[in-house]
Amino acid sequence: MVFKRKLDCVSVGFDYPNIPKAPRSCRRKVINKRTDAMDLLASLAGKLLEECESSSSASSNAFEVNMNTHRKEIKQEDDDHDKKTCVVNSFSFPDDDDDDGVLERTPVCETKNVKCEEGVTEEETGGGRFEQVEATGGFVTDTCKLEEATVPRTVCGDGELKSPSCVDGSLARRQGNHTKLGRDDDDDEKLYSYHKFSNKFKSYRSPTIRRIRKSLSSQYWKQMAKDLGHYRGADAGVKSVYRKRKSCYGYNAAWQRETIYKRRRSSPERSSVVTSDGGGISSGSVSKLPEKRDSGWLFCNSSSVIFIFSCLNGPLISKGFFSCCAVKLSIKSFRIPELFIEVPETATVGSLKRTVMEAVSVLLSGGIRVGVVVHGKKVRDDKKTLSQTGISCGENLTNLGFTLEPGGPSKVHVPLCSQDPLVPIDPTNLSERSAAPPTLDTKPPQADDVDNNNHLELVPYQKEITVGEEEPSSDTRAIVPLPALEVEALAVVPLSQKPKRTELAQRRTRRPFSVTEVEALVQAVEELGTGRWRDVKLRAFESADHRTYVDLKDKWKTLVHTASISPQQRRGEPVPQELLDRVLRAYGYWSQRQGKHQGKGGGGGGAHKDADMNRGRVVESGVSV
């Protein structure tokens, strides 16, 4: 099989405009999948680690996270006719990467027979995705060894919100390698294909993509920061998601537009890690370290705090300085063990990469268990504080380690994602797995609970994000959505990305309309007509915070339906027939009126007093079915 051909296939795969336009609902699902990929991607990126050391020699104090297995091999076998089975025995996430452009944060897939190509601009790829890979002649797609996939880490020493680019020395060390790898390809044809690929991707733009990109832009990170209550930008007023929701007409657009935020909408009693433990943190008592928190890993609580936040929404790494000493730690690298991946022979290299990445991402985003090892002994008691395990402030923590294991309900000692049970992942069946992604329940922080003295800063997995930047110009700096879920890849990687409900947003509790409410609604619609739901809301439900104008519109819709079906078919608390009659009457009237005036409406006199409506048998004429 000629590589070039495959590459072309990849190009075709990215030809977004060729994707048949599906019905809106279908399209939406595709979009969701893309978003999931982004989430996973972000999550992958989020397994970054940060050290608090301010000295450049900090890295020498780092400890390492080691995985059980380190077989550096991908065995690839034929599976029936067209399946390739790749076993990725280990991945490592080195501590750094080059510092040249966004690729420095791009997980790099190195294989013996597969080269990593750089040169994809940030605009094209953004951070956090596998970069293009070109195969050498020896690729012919039977045994390839994947030596490591690397994810750089972030090292910042001063507690300021910084991009990973603040990593200097250690990054430089690595730069040579990858650059060389990428650049010494002398195959023009492949290069051509590669650029063709890039261009394809460049044109791979759509409002949806832009939106996703936007949501992953710095704005997003800032929002996350705000959520955590540690972002001190111009818009510092952190408000409770719940409250935003409640005041239907009060919240600002930015919030509402935040797609991500919807995932975090939740009941007010839920709070974020830092939020609920703010007091403990500032107290400087390690013993108050939260042992079990929502969506992050809060480490140390005195003069320095490392908060590693990871969820489907993306990773955050934050850090703050407090008044006393802290446990400082750095994770140079860790490895995740064996993955089992199955792809069709016809799969492109690109899709293979994406498959691997998704697998890794899925694994990282919830399918791994983290163990804490202190002095060589595994600490199983989650409630133990660090100090109780023998870790004390100021020490280099060379005696602290972690273990990561895939699969199984998490016995997380350090919750990487969520306190919710993690969905087990069977790494040997990843490609066929239909299980829902890990349940990641991110919970909105409550502004009221936020200890603003904590001043945690966030270090997004993203370059050059600036704290004060209000303009989401960072569009181009966003972790650009991986085109991983284009049709082809979806076909190849049937990973079920269907999010569980809890993963998105918590559905509001159902609150059936009372007869009184129905009456008020009918009354208002009689007067205002249909199509002025905001007015209806203001007129009749202004104080009912839980009833949005959309709710009212929906209720009206169901009322009309209810009124038009037989009483036997109706469910729930019966609505007096009298009200239903009024519903039909108003419906008919306003339908007719709208037809006549063609949206001319306006605030004119209420229909309530309109003789036409009360008198006429508009009902029949107005109601169809």
Add this chain to the structure above:
DNA sequence: TTTAGGG
């Protein structure tokens, strides 16, 4: 932000 409709 609101409206309108499908899910």
Add this chain to the structure above:
DNA sequence: CCCTAAA
């Protein structure tokens, strides 16, 4: 109730 295209 949710989601979202469109206005």
